[in-house]
Amino acid sequence: MDFNQFERLYEDTPIPVTLAGPDGKLLVSKIDGKHIVWDLLPPDAPSVVARVDEIDAQQRIKQDEGKLTAEDRRFYETQRLAALVDNWSENWTWNGDILPCNQTNAERFLVSKAGKMLRGFLLVWRRSNELAWSALQRQPGTTGAGVDASTENTPKMASPEKKSSRSRRATATKTPSAS
Numbered sequence: 001m002d003f004n005q006f007e008r009l010y011e012d013t014p015i016p017v018t019l020a021g022p023d024g025k026l027l028v029s030k031i032d033g034k035h036i037v038w039d040l041l042p043p044d045a046p047s048v049v050a051r052v053d054e055i056d057a058q059q060r061i062k063q064d065e066g067k068l069t070a071e072d073r074r075f076y077e078t079q080r081l082a083a084l085v086d087n088w089s090e091n092w093t094w095n096g097d098i099l100p101c102n103q104t105n106a107e108r109f110l111v112s113k114a115g116k117m118l119r120g121f122l123l124v125w126r127r128s129n130e131l132a133w134s135a136l137q138r139q140p141g142t143t144g145a146g147v148d149a150s151t152e153n154t155p156k157m158a159s160p161e162k163k164s165s166r167s168r169r170a171t172a173t174k175t176p177s178a179s
Contacts, residue, residue, distance in 0.1 A: 008136050012047045014039035014086035015135045022117060029091035031098075038118075039087040040125060042132040051083040074111075081122040082106035 008015075018035045019027045027036040041048050059076045062068045085106040090098050094114065099105050109115040110122070125131045 005136070006133075009042045009129050009132055010044050010046070012041060012045045014041055015132060015139070017135055019118070027092075029089070031091045031093070034089070034091055036092045037089045038085060040084050040122075040132070040135075041086050043084065043126050043129060048083050052080050055079045055083070078107050078110050078119075081110055081119060081126060084122055084126060 016037045017040050018037050021027050028034070029036055055076050059068065059072070062072055082103055085101070085103075088101045090100070093099070094109065094112075099109065110119045121131075
């Protein structure tokens with residue numbers, strides 16, 4: 001292993017991510033029959049860090065003025081997520097039209113119902129280099145896999161209804177009672 005590969009996590013070089021649907025299958029365009037790909041920047045890329053710092057400063061100003069609402073927080077989070085998007089393949093449509101990639105359209109898509117799944121993926125991507133590293137390892141020439149990364153193996157958050165209300169310690173030390 002060449003540790004120099006880790007430097008890619010701190011560069012402004014986009015990483016192609018092939019999108020998967022809710023069923024885990026890779027999305028294929030009806031326009032050209034190819035996969036739908038979004039080029040994402042690593043969370044610690046200099047341009048992302050700079051943009052997030054700007055957004056954080058704007059949010060702090062509004063918060064210091066006592067004017068920060070829940071809607072504002074969501075707006076700033078959407079801006080942070082859109083900062084990760086460098087480009088996307090233009091082989092998909094939204095409301096029947098091909099959506100050109102730019103910051104405004106990325107934000108519009110991420111706040112829509114249609115963009116909710118991708119928003120969840122980007123929230124995880126932004127918080128951890130794990131997904132970016134995995135995506136880099138799937139790049140041709142990096143490993144034997146030779147395929148783009150995809151959202152199909154996105155870590156799933158445990159849903160609250162599936163969590164046990166009992167503590168782990170109580171569950172682990174509980175002994176069956178004799179009948």
